[in-house]
Amino acid sequence: MTPPETDRYLPAEVEAKWQRVWEERGTNSFSAEALHSAEPRFYNLMMFPYPSAEGLHVGNIYAFTGADVHGRFHRLTGKRVFEPMGFDAFGIHSENFALKVGVHPMDLIPRNVANFARQLRRIGGMFDWEHSVDTTTPEYYRWTQWLFLRLYHGGLAERVEAPVNWCPSCKTVLANEQVIAGLCERCDTAVEQRRIAQWFFKISNYAERLLGNLRDLDWSETTKKAQENWIGRSEGASLRFPLRDGSSEAIEVFTTRPDTVFGATYMVLAPEHPLVEALTTEDRRQEVSAYRDKVSRMDLVARKKTDKTKTGVFTGAFCRNPATEKDIPIWVADYVLMDYGTGAIMAVPGHDERDFEFATEFDLPIVRVVAAEHEDPVSPLEAAYVGDGRLVNSGEFDGMSSEEGKHAIVARLSEQGLGELQVNYRLHDWCISRQRYWGPPIPIVYCDACGPVPVPEEELPVLLPRVEDFKPDDSGISPLARVEEWYRTSCPQCGGAARRETDVSDTFLDSSWYFLRYPSSSDEEHAFNPELTSRWLPVDAYIGGNEHAVLHLLYSRFITMALKDLGHLDFEEPFTRFRAHGLIIREGAKMSKSRGNVVIPDPIIERHGADAFRLYLMFLGPFEEGGDYRDQGIQGPFGFLKRLWETVVPVAELTDGPPEAEVERKLHQTIRQVTEQIPELQLNTSVAAMMEYLNTVRAGGRKAARSEVEPLVVMVAPFCPHLAEELWERLGNSGTLFDEGRWPAFDPEKALEQTITLAIQVNGKVRGTIDLPVGTPEQTAVSLAREEPNVARYLKSTELRRVIYVPDRLLNLVVG
Template identity: 45%
Template sequence: MNKYDHKPIEKKWQDKWEEAGVFHASNTDMHKPKYYALVEFPYPSGQGLHVGHPRSYTALDIVARKRRLQGYNVLYPIGWDAFGLPTENYAIKNHVHPAIVTEKNIARFKQQLQSLGISFDWSREINTTDPDYYKWTQWIFLQLFKHGLAYKKEMSVNWCTSCKCVLANEEVVEGVCERCGSEVVHKVKSQWMLKITEYAQRLIDDLELVDYPERVKAQQRNWIGRSTGAEVDFSTTTGDKLTIYTTRPDTLYGATYMVISPEHPMIEKWADRIQNMDEVRDYQAEAAKKSDFERTEVAKEKTGVRLDGVMAINPVNEKEIPIFISDYVLVSYGTGAIMAVPGHDTRDWDFAKKFGLPIIEVVKGGDVEKEAFTDCATGIMVNSGILDGLTVEEAKKKIIAFLEEKGIGHAKVNFKLRDWVFSRQRYWGEPIPIVYCEKCGYVPLPESELPLRLPDVKSYEPTDNGESPLAHMTDWVNTTCPHCGGPAKRETDTMPQWAGSSWYFLRYMDPHNDQALASPEALKYWSPVDWYNGGMEHTTLHLLYSRFWHKFLYDIHVVPTPEPYAKRTSHGMILGENGEKMSKSRGNVVNPDDIVNEYGADTMRLYEMFIGDFEKAAPWSTSSIKGCRRFVERYWNLQGIVCEDEGIRAKLETPFHKTIKKVTEDIENLKFNTAIAALMTLLNDITAEGSITREELRIFTLLLNPFAPHVTEEVWNVMNFGSMVCEQEWPSYDEAKCTEDTVEIAVQINGKVRARLRIAANLAKDDVFAAVKADEKVAAEIAGKNIVKEIYVPGKLVNIVAKG
């Protein structure tokens, strides 16, 4: 028997699988049960894959391969999320068209993925930059526009100083650009928005319909941020009203000042009345340089400017209170104005102390000079007029009734979630299929004219005035209005990278359809995705956005299910050998090509699944990977010890059935490491026997196949088992044969192991102690001693406490 040489064998089977199309899902076998496994499609960067990327792909590949062996019509697709800033920035720097960069990067990624033996259906490969694909991205946008969910608005936006484009709130992480790490400031721009807030409540409620980890559900709920309270109108000495939203209307009597955002529109209206306008302007300029994260950071020092010449009036006691501007209030959240209750809020207390403002206790509980009352949600109302003596909950109901009776407020449900900023002032993205006409306003492009193709440009540099490079292409920009036929201009902003990834899972169901994003029959058969795995970092970006788009498509009767993904899981990172996140700057990136070249794809797959708990981070270990290679070689060598016996031998019957059960269940529960450990244990049992039957080798090969598909196909072929492993049936187990007839127990005397005995697994407790005491070693240890206590842990150990 030859030594195992992975290089020719792995290439051989990768070619055979694709030639035979064994992993191609069928849209004609809709009588079979379907299974749709999905991983987040990659962004094809120039750096290629590192060993952390294939962890998710391999895990779902194991699930997909097992499902095929269980008789399912499996869809396990792949494609490319290829629009976006990194490619455009690379193109600008290196003077290469983004399309060429993308094509090159995709070829590199594809070669790497195919070398790993992932059972992707390559016949359904998609690319978000393909006009045949983004035609339907544009089509979905038009439906959103026609239903009032896409609109244009002038607003303060997050502006990346390096990428020179607008970012959604979700793309600003700790005050910097999620993509490049550069400073984010605020600018006022006219932006296309998607009204995701219209779906806020359903995005929360429908989490009950899906099988997501609780931490994923919690992140979505927290980001959406539902709260209940009241909207209250505060009149002002100018005659205007300031409307605030509060979750604690019961504390209105404790409101001693108001704060509005530096960008609040009332500031301009009151400019002639504000006596310190220069000071206000200076503060506005400073606030514009800060990100939302910096502005709302709890620990930062509170700053602000009082608006001299304007006062607010507390609606419950008619007292005049000052108005401040401060950067910790955001114009994009709530109404851009708050009432401040320093007696019961740490932030307001700090601000009041700094500016010498009154602090009034309105919920009884102690000394208001301390922070003990922060977020006081229980207690009895004091200093609160009509609310005195009530509990907090009673006070909330009474004050809302009072506000509604007086016409100065009402109960309100609020959400922290903001509408999605959808414009990008860059080139490498889907053109927005809208034109602007002076007569007709914003007009949608006729669907028959889709796709609106991205024109070729000579310069991809973002403009100094913040406009897209497309704005320079006057021949493309100047067009006619589809409505009146008069002159019009095309929208020059492009869509964000998240657009194409918000519906890609649907296109996989019917990727070559030129009449619809997918046929109703395909959508009905394949929906929803049965198992979707992706990174936790996308919980408040892609996962939230795609659920929103899917719900909209459900509402307009395009898709048949209210949720896109039945099950969602997340994987832990593979860290560098130094325990840090892999990155080029840290010099700890491991190239999967090197691992596949030296050890083989099967070894890499096994190691990535064996490295630890799939849902937790784990450091890479080059030395440990050698153990997985030895396991592959030990399996390969089983061919040399095949005996003439038939079936599963009696001594190995229980180990085999236990292993089939464990591997079957562990794959479903993401416990790939313990499934592999069980296979290693079974291999040890087989090796101890010194031989293996054909049936034992056949079953072991089937169990190992999802983890190590290449070597198992080769062994299957050499043994002439017939056809290919991937076309067989997953082995079944007999529950009755999963229990050992005998078990080994440890025998402790006073906590120290003195013997090990093999006893019947179902032996009664009294009989166990009798057998233990009959053992020569045990009998000698307890001879002449007083037995104080006897402990039996079934199937594991006996402990006898003896004195004297």
């Protein structure tokens, strides 16, 4: 029987209706008072998007839906869930796109933001639009600038002239982490080196804390590992090799293998090392200069290639190995990097592969100082031996293990003032200067008399002027440097003529604190209101992409720590729990515009509804791993919703009274599974469980009881909020489904099976099954199993040797 026209499931109507109702009732937003008093609170955060011109893509929707399901679940269990959304709209993406289409970003961005907001409403996220942020508004970046000043006054921001990564295509400076294998993260252009004075945040001061705190964070392991690797702690020693020229100077090196110092037969400096100039002897000068020139012209890609033959030149100078007290030659080679350690190494060719390769190439002495088992001091070295062993050819330290040797040797050198234990980190300071237009101006003024002077906080924001010609050029100078009427100003200290900083700050700075702003989005006195901040932060659950595992997440942690130390926060880790979602591919292939295989959400929502789309996205694979979007796949979840609708909507036909026993058992099993799995983001299996349950309810065309379907409507609600609200209302309820903590409770007693199917194995192979009451004792099970004809066949004329009984699961009869 086809239902009357008005009772068909028409997702478009249902969804439009509930989106309107939510808006009218303010279902998803907190009032100012509510925000101050909400209890128990749950801050459900997801990484805010960059509002591109193309609009939301499935990747965004996937991430937001997973996070929204999670947030809605917590709300249904009675928590007050704050789920804000905003826009990360500054930065080079927007700027380049604006240049490409010839629309000013100040016009373009609001359009994109409006379009994103429309699409975000359409997918039914529980976003609190009363507490949104847009990083490009002066109301927001005023506080980004404030943040810069706080760090500046706290001694955590400094201006340094440093070699920087310059992308000739984007015409901008890149942070080290934005250089991927020597290529620009955005455009894959080879990156060059330039020297510019830049503002740096001293994140390296926090390396140890950033690393140490990781242990106690409830984060995806992969993300923690990525941060750990990025911070790159290594233990070793700092050793000094005195110069032979009689001066008191020494070359400092960092090594993780001080135990091999007796094998250091030469020294290598990075070509950029400041001592190279002074050390190089006259007769070597020409060659050394030529080599340094060649290296400096090399782009970072070529420089970092590891498979090329080692190159280098001898400087003519020598220094003394503090262990052997022998003079060793000083070379310059590009395999030593200026930005790691001290830019100089002691080369131990016997026990380091790179040094071995170099020594072989240039015929430098190779000495064995570590012997593995079955080796002796004179065993030839065919290749570098990098493992541990006993020290040899190491004077009084001979015979020690590598580990003992490390400590003993450093202890000895330390007595002579020539070394000490040291920890080194790979993490560099964070360069926040960008020679671009589309970002918050760095609030500094340069005065001839006073030098760099911070803009007083009461003068913030330093407004980004509307400039029609914002195209970067080869000069490497910010477009703002061409706007004289803007950069000319007076010194806040002496009142004399001064010039504004014309660089803007890195987008990662905007996003390093946005989660602090959401609850206080309308506070004009504070970046983040102290009371609201202590109520809502740290964030309870954060969901986002692993592509931000090191950049955004590490910077946010650093900023939070710094703000704590500066007395602005009382916690130092911003995100209690973080989970990275997986990536969506389509029909087995990566989605990309160039392939033309991107999923366009709008037509799907029109045809099947946002609810079905959400449900399908959550169903197609484990949320933390992602999955394969197959166009036909939505049919399953869509059909499920339709059947759910058709089961519930003829409300008058629902029977009263308790659920039928069989159905009730399945119901409680389902509630248990879904209740346990949603917080763990095992969303695909939760959906499968609900499908199974509906199949049980409808099995053989049976009539459903109201008490059987009502809990299912609630369980479906996190995934399909519109449909759930509609069914909830049609079941005779008023108000929103989401306000009263309506999540169904499960009764473990009722979830228990009464009979089970026991698998009967003979010698480990299943030969039959028998149905038994739960908890059947072994003896009974064995005798019933013996009666099973097919089992009996295998027991004939053999001896029963052993019985393995796993109650309610399996019986294995071992014969032979």
